[in-house]
Amino acid sequence: MSLLEIQDLKVCYGGIVALNGITFAVDEGKIITLIGANGAGKSTTLRSIMGLVPITSGTITYNGVKLNGMDTRKIVEMGLVLVPEGRRVFPNLTTLENLKIGGYLQDKAHEQQSLERVYELFPRLKERHWQLAGTLSGGEQQMLAVGRALMANPKMIMMDEPSLGLAPLVVKDIFSIIKRINEAGVTVLLIEQNANVALRTAHTGYVMETGNITLTGPGRELLENEEIKFAYLGKSK
Amino acid sequence: MLKIKRNHLYSIIVLTLLMVFLYWLNANRLQNGMLVSVLQKGVILALVAVSMNLLNGFTGLFSLGQAGFMSIGAYTTAILLIPVQNLDGVYYMNGVHPAIRAFKMMVASSPEFIQIIFPFIALLLGGLLAAFAAAIVGIAVLRLKSDYLAIATLGLSEIVRAIFSSPQFDQVTNGSYGLNKIPNFPPMLWGAIPSLITPFIVVSICIVFIVFLIKSSYGRAFKAIREDEIAAEAMGINLFKHKSMSFIISSFFSAIAGGLLAMYMRSIEAKTFSITLTYDILLIVVIGGIGSVTGSVLSAFLVTAAKEWWLRFFDQPLLIGSWQVPLFRTGFRMVIFSILLMIVVLIYRRGIMGTNEFSWDRILKRLKFKRSKEGGKK
Numbered sequence: 001m002s003l004l005e006i007q008d009l010k011v012c013y014g015g016i017v018a019l020n021g022i023t024f025a026v027d028e029g030k031i032i033t034l035i036g037a038n039g040a041g042k043s044t045t046l047r048s049i050m051g052l053v054p055i056t057s058g059t060i061t062y063n064g065v066k067l068n069g070m071d072t073r074k075i076v077e078m079g080l081v082l083v084p085e086g087r088r089v090f091p092n093l094t095t096l097e098n099l100k101i102g103g104y105l106q107d108k109a110h111e112q113q114s115l116e117r118v119y120e121l122f123p124r125l126k127e128r129h130w131q132l133a134g135t136l137s138g139g140e141q142q143m144l145a146v147g148r149a150l151m152a153n154p155k156m157i158m159m160d161e162p163s164l165g166l167a168p169l170v171v172k173d174i175f176s177i178i179k180r181i182n183e184a185g186v187t188v189l190l191i192e193q194n195a196n197v198a199l200r201t202a203h204t205g206y207v208m209e210t211g212n213i214t215l216t217g218p219g220r221e222l223l224e225n226e227e228i229k230f231a232y233l234g235k236s237k
Numbered sequence: 238m239l240k241i242k243r244n245h246l247y248s249i250i251v252l253t254l255l256m257v258f259l260y261w262l263n264a265n266r267l268q269n270g271m272l273v274s275v276l277q278k279g280v281i282l283a284l285v286a287v288s289m290n291l292l293n294g295f296t297g298l299f300s301l302g303q304a305g306f307m308s309i310g311a312y313t314t315a316i317l318l319i320p321v322q323n324l325d326g327v328y329y330m331n332g333v334h335p336a337i338r339a340f341k342m343m344v345a346s347s348p349e350f351i352q353i354i355f356p357f358i359a360l361l362l363g364g365l366l367a368a369f370a371a372a373i374v375g376i377a378v379l380r381l382k383s384d385y386l387a388i389a390t391l392g393l394s395e396i397v398r399a400i401f402s403s404p405q406f407d408q409v410t411n412g413s414y415g416l417n418k419i420p421n422f423p424p425m426l427w428g429a430i431p432s433l434i435t436p437f438i439v440v441s442i443c444i445v446f447i448v449f450l451i452k453s454s455y456g457r458a459f460k461a462i463r464e465d466e467i468a469a470e471a472m473g474i475n476l477f478k479h480k481s482m483s484f485i486i487s488s489f490f491s492a493i494a495g496g497l498l499a500m501y502m503r504s505i506e507a508k509t510f511s512i513t514l515t516y517d518i519l520l521i522v523v524i525g526g527i528g529s530v531t532g533s534v535l536s537a538f539l540v541t542a543a544k545e546w547w548l549r550f551f552d553q554p555l556l557i558g559s560w561q562v563p564l565f566r567t568g569f570r571m572v573i574f575s576i577l578l579m580i581v582v583l584i585y586r587r588g589i590m591g592t593n594e595f596s597w598d599r600i601l602k603r604l605k606f607k608r609s610k611e612g613g614k615k
Contacts, residue, residue, distance in 0.1 A: 050471060063595045076473030084471050090464035092528075092592065093457070101461045104454065150474065 003028040009058035020211035033190040033198040036208035042191040079155035089147040091134025102151030118147040139170035156187040195232035244597040283537035284520040288490035289305040294528035296483040297463030308366040308510035310492025313363035322384035323418040331407035346529030356423040360496040375481040395450030400508035415506025526588025
């Protein structure tokens with residue numbers, strides 16, 4: 001059984017259909033990626049899983065528990081966390097305060113443990129623990145956003161475009177960190193527009209177009225797919 | 238560690254000096270009437286400002302309902318504390334509700350110990366009543382955001398005022414006649430703390446509580462909500478729970494301050510708690526720095542002193558030789574006050590303290606910096 005199973009998920013914003021009945025699964029311990037153009041419904045998928053957007057129909061099952069209509073708080077408690085799009089760190093709080101908010105639902109003893117683990121993964125955050133998050137560089141803010149999510153001690157982490165607005169070298173760093181997080185046993189669901197890096201990193205990829213999943217396969221295979229090369233990787237047929 | 242110890246030492250010295258000063262003031266209160274009343278009003282407004290800052294500055298909920306909650310506290314405290322023998326004098330138009338009289342008789346015949354702490358019970362009851370009102374109103378109002386929340390809370394505060402001055406409540410709130418003969422601040426600890434110092438102690442306790450709250454994980458959650466609601470929610474922070482918590486706590490302390498204000502003014506009416514009171518407090522919060530507790534406290538004293546005392550000079554006609562300086566007449570100080578405010582806001586865009594808090598390290602650093610600069614000159 002997969003860790004996360006999405007069955008026929010449909011989400012509407014008013015009259016607009018954002019997700020038109022998508023079905024996919026995330027196996028435990030894997031890196032899964034959803035790629036697609038703007039407006040394909042990638043972010044909506046993550047938001048509906050976290051309970052931030054109401055679901056029209058379909059089911060979301062995580063670890064054997066149905067998530068439909070559940071409180072975000074409970075979902076985070078069950079070890080499923082989201083790194084929101086555009087990083088969304090708390091700009092006027094220090095790095096350390098940001099991290100502590102990530103571990104909000106943890107007790108004090110676990111908080112210290114999680115903090116040490118995050119610092120080990122991102123030594124840079126330890127150096128800058130007193131600095132206001134808004135004054136960090138883009139890459140550091142992304143590290144902070146990931147670190148903040150890891151503070152909740154998650155089983156599965158979902159990331160919404162971690163490469164957004166970052167220099168190519170920094171993107172490389174972020175993805176190597178994603179791999180390390182995964183190797184530590186955390187399942188990763190990744191949303192990306194940068195299909196090249198995402199498919200190289202992921203075990204399995206799903207391609208989304210206007211609210212539907214149109215293609216599925218192992219990351220490397222999709223990378224070789226002519227359609228994808230044409231649509232997302234900028235190579236001519 | 239050494240630094241922390243040193244800072245504690247400095248704090249203790251300053252607090253002791255403040256206490257000595259307050260006791261000195263108590264001994265010489267007759268010569269320093271203006272100073273006493275400015276400091277007492279300042280400290281009461283400081284508490285409202287800090288509680289407003291908790292809501293507006295730390296949780297990011299722009300609420301303008303402070304005056305309403307203050308009036309709940311003030312009226313509760315006043316009604317509970319007016320002595321039995323003065324009841325007929327106060328409610329001379331409509332008479333007092335028999336239940337209130339009966340309750341007061343009961344208190345008056347209770348053991349002395351209860352009578353001594355009763356003023357504090359009254360303050361607490363006022364606070365709890367306001368907190369309860371906030372909890373109920375919050376369910377509806379806290380779903381709104383920014384400007385809409387401000388308008389809703391503004392309206393709410395006006396509704397409370399209208400209820401208190403309505404003829405239907407004549408026998409409880411004395412309608413539009415207001416309440417007077419409210420006893421002054423009670424002494425604390427069997428007279429060890431004279432009544433003049435009581436408001437300072439009560440307010441200090443309340444502000445210390447708020448500071449601890451802000452420093453706790455709840456305070457961090459409040460700030461997270463202020464910074465980014467969606468991100469905070471994604472971290473598993475229950476938005477509604479924390480917003481209403483902040484709203485309730487802020488209302489509670491506003492009402493405590495309202496109760497103290499009733500004791501300070503000795504007589505209140507519904508008009509005392511009109512929108513302008515909220516604006517005055519908002520002004521203190523903005524001048525002090527939105528998101529700074531020390532800023533609010535500092536500016537509460539500065540604003541009160543400037544308004545009530547230092548600028549009085551402009552209200553009296555001034556003669557230079559036989560020439561009377563134009564404009565110097567009653568009310569002119571408010572013009573000067575407004576101009577000063579504009580200047581302050583233009584110079585300190587983010588208030589006197591910004592979002593910073595008082596710290597010994599910062600002050601010492603600044604002193605050292607100055608000293609080294611002077612040294613460099615030589």
